[in-house]
Amino acid sequence: MSTTIAVLGDGAWGTAMALLLAGQPDTQVRLWSARPENAERLRQQRENVRFLPNVPIPQSIMLTADPAEATANADLWVSAVPTVYLRETIGRFRSLASPATPVVSLTKGIEIATFRRPTQIIEEILGTDRVATLSGPTHAEEVSRGMPTAAIAAGSDSMLTAQVQKLFSTDRFRVYTNSDLIGVEIAGALKNVIGIAAGIGDGLGYGDNAKSALLTRGLVEMSRFGAAMGGEPDTFHGLAGVGDLITTCFSPHGRNRLVGERLGKGETLSQILATMSAISEGVTTAKAVHERTRIMGLDMPITASVYGILYEGVPAAQSVNTLMSRKSGSERKY
Structure with a gap:
């Protein structure tokens, strides 16, 4: 059975995660750009020249700037938006989410005005209670080139962290779980x-x-x-x-x-x-x-x-x- 994953954010880390997930069996990956011109540039070049140069993006990854197209019937959302832009950007997906929408945050930061963590912002804006984070020593430059890496999937929803562990794990990307979000x-x-x-x-x-x-x-x-x-x-x-x-x-x-x-x-x-x-x-x-x-x-x-x-x-x-x-x-x- 195929799994559809929407990666929200076309920076280095979002692109690297889209590449990793696209290499998994039976996955369909969509990489969303906040700006239409960025999505068009990625489609033409099939490479993130600005943030992750010299790493080709396979044709199997859909590149879009349309929130509805990116998330339609997706089994998992992956948020790769920097903290400073997270609240505004994730708000563009508010009407497309439900309380059961599973979201994995790749963001590492704290919002200045509210002192809220990325998963808290996602929960607040999208209204979902199924949120986890993927963290650890994971530079995009190395992950995108298949260098051995280990990471942590953390959250209070053990079923979601187990799903993340299974979906993201490869012979070069090892995922552990942790309940301490x-x-x-x-x-x-x-x-x-x-x-x-x-x-x-x-x-x-x-x-x-x-x-x-x-x-x-x-x-x-x-x-x-x-x-x-x-x-x-x-x-x-x-x-x-x-x-x-x-x-x-x-x-x-x-x-x-x-x-x-x-x-x-x-x-x-x-x-x-x-x-x-x-x-x-x-x-x-x-x-x-x-x-x-x-x-x-x-x-x-x-x-x-x-x-x-x-x-x-x-x-x-x-x-x-x-x-x-x-x-x-x-x-x-x-």
Whole structure:
């Protein structure tokens, strides 16, 4: 029996997921573009030149900008829309969804105005209670080329996460399940903030010692914040937490690490964003999380430092010096 899957969003990750799913037996995949001109360009070139170059898109994938055509009788919706555009974009599908519509979110971020996670936004706008997330160390550039990857399908609906595990799993893409939706989404959002910090260290020319310390203490912050939001601490020691954190902080593909590197070399945030075609989720997540931690009274020094560099013009080197001169304490309590 054939399975029809609608992938909403034609960025690098949406395209990579469409390619992965189209390679599965008995699947029909539709890739939706928010703009008609983008869909037409993809149809003509059969390649996402802007976001995922040199990876051909097979004829078996339908390319459309029509929400109704993309989702008609689809067995599963896959949302690959960045957080900053998610509420408005997913709203175009409101009339096409039902409470039983299963949706998988690929988005890693937090909405600034509401502090809502991507799955919460999807549930609110579409009115569905069948939502899961797919997360972990999963760069589109590698997944689209069949490089070995492991990911996490998380959600409270065990039938849906099992379905996602089955549909997405290949001999090169291994999917685990996790019931801690909050923890997985918080981990996916916060690792981008630490990724910016890692890039700043790279831009300043700091070495392996500094980056190892940053990742370790960054993971503490991620776990601390995640637990305060209702996530399970163990989640942050798995693929969604430390796994994704390592990839984000070291990979040359990482947009957040690249933003940080350019900040460390002296560019301003406005200069960097003006030259980027893809979204750096960590930039907006840093703002959302920093504002929330002040309200909650949580100690998040790395996140606060990234916020200061991004939004208050604090020089990167000065921020590092401030971090290094903080009062020392026990590792287990500090």
